[in-house]
Structures are given as C-alpha cells and as structure tokens.
Amino acid sequence: MYPDASAAAQAFAPARLTMARELAGWLKRDLAEAIDRTAAAVSQYELGQSRPSAETLSRCAGALGVPVSFFTAGRPQLHLDTAQAHFRSLRATTATQRQQALAHVELLWEVVEQLDRVIELPALDVGIPVGIPHGDPAATARMVRKAWNISSGPTAHLVRNLEARGVVTTRIPGLDSDTIDAFSSALHGRPIIALTYKGNPMRQRFSVAHELGHLLLHPEPVPGSPQNEREANVFAAEFLMPANEIRDQLPTPVDIAALKELADNYGVSTAALVYRGKDLGVYSDSTLRRVIATLTRLGWRTHEPVNSGYPGEQPELLRLAIELAGANDLTLPALAARLHIGLPRLRALIGLSDARPKLRLIHGAG
Numbered sequence: 001m002y003p004d005a006s007a008a009a010q011a012f013a014p015a016r017l018t019m020a021r022e023l024a025g026w027l028k029r030d031l032a033e034a035i036d037r038t039a040a041a042v043s044q045y046e047l048g049q050s051r052p053s054a055e056t057l058s059r060c061a062g063a064l065g066v067p068v069s070f071f072t073a074g075r076p077q078l079h080l081d082t083a084q085a086h087f088r089s090l091r092a093t094t095a096t097q098r099q100q101a102l103a104h105v106e107l108l109w110e111v112v113e114q115l116d117r118v119i120e121l122p123a124l125d126v127g128i129p130v131g132i133p134h135g136d137p138a139a140t141a142r143m144v145r146k147a148w149n150i151s152s153g154p155t156a157h158l159v160r161n162l163e164a165r166g167v168v169t170t171r172i173p174g175l176d177s178d179t180i181d182a183f184s185s186a187l188h189g190r191p192i193i194a195l196t197y198k199g200n201p202m203r204q205r206f207s208v209a210h211e212l213g214h215l216l217l218h219p220e221p222v223p224g225s226p227q228n229e230r231e232a233n234v235f236a237a238e239f240l241m242p243a244n245e246i247r248d249q250l251p252t253p254v255d256i257a258a259l260k261e262l263a264d265n266y267g268v269s270t271a272a273l274v275y276r277g278k279d280l281g282v283y284s285d286s287t288l289r290r291v292i293a294t295l296t297r298l299g300w301r302t303h304e305p306v307n308s309g310y311p312g313e314q315p316e317l318l319r320l321a322i323e324l325a326g327a328n329d330l331t332l333p334a335l336a337a338r339l340h341i342g343l344p345r346l347r348a349l350i351g352l353s354d355a356r357p358k359l360r361l362i363h364g365a366g
Contacts, residue, residue: 005054005061005068012057013073014048020064020071021046022103025096034063070340078109078188085185086214086232087223093180101180104172105194107341108349112168112190114338115321118330122317124166124190126212131186131219137231140216141238154266155240158208163317167215168192169208170315173348184211191215200304201312202269208313209236240268241276250277254287256294269304271295318350 021031021042028046029039035056044050052060061068080102087098115121124130127147134140145151148161159169172180172194181203184193193211195204213235214221218228246266251258254277256270263273274291277283283291295301306312322332336346 005058008068008072009052009054009057011072011074012045012051013071013077014046015077015079016071016073017042017052017060018046019077019103019106020060020066022096022099023066023107024064025100026064027096031060031063035059065342065345067340067342072340075338075340076110076113078106080106080185082223084221085183085223086211086218086221086228087180087183097180101172101183101194101196102185104349105185105192107339108168108170108192108194109188110339111318111335111346111350114330114335115318115325118325118328119321121190121321122164122166126162126165126167126216128216130191130215133219134216137213137217137234138238138243141213141235142242144212144216145239145242152242152245155209156267157313158205158240158267159313159315162193162208162212163315166190167212168317169195170318170349171195171197171351173351182207182211184214185221186215186219195315200269200302201306202263202267202304203272204312205267206236206240206269206272209239212236212239237272237276237279241266241273243280246273246276247280247282250280250282252282254283254291256291259291264307270300271304315351319352322350322352 021028024030026034028042032039032042035042036059037056041050045052045056057068057071060071082095082098082102085098085102085105087093112121127144128134128140134143145155148155163169168190170192180196181198182193182195184191186192193208193215195207210232213232214228217231217235218225222228246262249262250273251262254274259270259273263270266273268276271292274283274288274295278285278288292301295304322335325335326332332346332352333343336343339346
C-alpha cells in the first residue's frame with residue numbers, strides 16, 4: 001500500500017477516479033477486474049456513493065499508473081463530454097475511445113491552467129471572432145486567409161500560426177484508435193485542437209484546418225453531424241487550396257505525378273487535391289473514381305510518400321511554454337507534482353521525448 005494512501009482516501013474525489021480510468025481507456029469492469037472488486041463497487045466509488053479504502057485506492061493507483069494522490073480533491077478539474085467536442089463520426093468510434101481522448105484534453109487543460117498562472121500564453125486571435133457562427137464556409141476561409149496576410153499560395157506553418165494566435169494544438173499519446181484523426185473543443189475561452197498520430201503529415205494539415213473550420217463555423221458542437229462535417233471540409237479545402245488559384249493549376253488530363261507535385265506544393269494529400277478538383281468541376285466523377293482507385297492501389301490513401309521524409313508540422317506551444325515556466329520556477333517535475341501525475345505521463349502529454357541518457361556498459365574480457 002502507498003504511504004500516503006490513507007490521506008488520499010480521506011480526500012478522495014470520485015471524478016478523479018473516473019478521469020484516471022478514462023485516461024487508461026478502460027471500462028469500469030476492466031478496473032474492477034484489475035483491483036479485485038466488482039464493477040458495481042467501482043460505479044459506487046465514481047458516483048460518490050461509497051469511498052474506497054486506502055488499500056483499494058492503492059490498487060487503483062497501481063492499475064491505472066497514477067500516484068495515489070491523483071485521486072484527491074482540491075484542484076480545478078474540467079469535465080468534457082462528447083457533446084462539447086467536434087468528433088467527425090460517432091459511429092466510427094466507441095464511447096470508450098472518445099472518453100479516453102477527452103480525458104487527455106481535460107488533463108491538458110489542467111496543464112494550461114497551471115502554466116497560465118506563471119506565464120502569459122498568446123492571446124486568442126485567429127483573425128475573426130471565435131464563438132459566433134460565421135456562415136458561408138468558403139467565405140470564412142477567405143476572411144481568415146486575409147486576416148493572416150496570405151494573399152495567395154500555400155498556407156505555410158499552419159500549426160505554428162494557430163499556436164501563435166492562442167490555439168493550443170497537441171497530439172494525444174497512446175490513443176488506441178484508427179478512427180480518430182483529430183477533434184477540437186473551445187471551452188473556457190481557449191480552443192484546443194487535438195491530433196492523433198494517424199495519417200501522413202499532409203492529411204494531418206487538412207485535419208487541423210478542418211478543426212479550425214469547426215471552431216469558427218460551429219460554436220455549438222453537433223458531433224457526427226454530416227452537414228457540419230461537410231462545411232468544415234469546405235472551409236479546410238478553401239483555406240488550403242483556394243479555388244481562384246488552384247483551379248487553373250490542376251493538371252488536365254489528370255496525371256498522378258503532376259497531381260502529387262501540386263499537392264506537395266500546397267501541403268495537402270493527393271487524394272484531397274483530386275477531390276478538390278472534382279468539387280470545382282475540373283474532374284468528373286469517373287475521373288475521381290479512377291484516380292482514387294490508383295491511389296488505393298499505390299497505398300497512398302493511408303501511406304502517401306512525403307518528400308525528404310518531412311515529419312510534418314509539430315506542436316511547439318506547450319514545449320516552449322514549459323521551458324519558459326521552468327525559467328520562472330515552475331519546472332517540469334514541479335508541474336507534475338502540482339498535477340499529481342508522473343513525469344513520464346506529463347512528458348508524453350505535452351509531446352516531450354524521454355530525455356534521460358542511457359547508461360551502457362561494455363563487457364570486458366577476463
């Protein structure tokens with residue numbers, strides 16, 4: 001049993017147990033099995049109908065990979081549910097997968113809340129107001145490009161621009177799902193766009209632009225709404241591939257090599273570019289089907305090659321904020337202690353690699 005388990009049991013916060021279980025991607029029955037209790041008992045703990053003993057709480061901590069103090073009350077906690085985030089499809093993901101993704105964002109919000117106490121993060125300013133619906137998706141995309149001083153050509157450094165404008169962008173570590181590209185939420189005044197590690201870098205750029213479209217067009221999320229998803233796609237397509245300039249550059253007749261070169265130039269996937277050509281009336285339905293079949297045969301729908309091994313745009317805001325906070329007495333271990341999480345989990349959450357040097361011993365003869 002953990003030395004501080006008795007004190008943690010006295011200060012037990014039921015919502016913290018739920019959060020830790022969801023971070024692990026577990027159902028109540030999974031936790032019950034791991035701690036040798038019933039699923040009904042776990043439900044009672046999480047509903048606050050009964051309090052786990054110090055021994056039970058120690059088992060929970062060990063099973064879920066958090067310090068036992070994680071389960072204590074006394075610090076701000078955000079609660080998100082599916083209705084407060086933009087998910088592309090509810091049918092393609094399980095409730096457990098969605099809750100695991102949201103739990104990571106909840107914990108990330110606590111990281112940001114702690115950092116905000118020590119340093120001043122960039123103010124939210126994406127060029128047009130967030131929190132009110134902006135109507136026509138393509139027109140909204142053009143407004144944002146103008147506000148960002150992108151007169152023509154590709155939208156460079158999309159993630160960096162968003163972070164400089166106060167939008168937290170992050171990758172969700174350890175999410176076991178092939179069905180979530182990205183999702184977003186804008187509670188408490190600071191939008192968060194969460195990416196997974198699915199897809200190639202160009203597809204991920206489209207996902208980021210898609211989520212920006214949601215934040216500007218749909219202040220009230222309707223998860224899985226086909227209309228909202230179409231509108232966010234229209235926004236992303238116009239934002240990354242403006243109709244008035246991309247239309248005349250699309251190769252006719254269609255040519256895969258030329259499409260690939262143009263797609264790389266604009267930082268999008270070849271599939272996204274050919275769909276754009278279809279939407280703009282440059283390519284017919286039969287041409288679209290033929291090109292998509294070719295891309296599928298080449299394996300490019302999931303693993304399109306990227307020139308020079310380009311790793312894609314990487315979130316930097318949290319890493320830089322952590323460095324600045326460390327220079328102002330909030331070191332990474334101190335932040336982990338405030339959040340009552342282990343240092344490896346915090347590193348993974350904000351996208352830092354494990355920087356510990358490895359000790360290597362050389363076997364000598366004799």
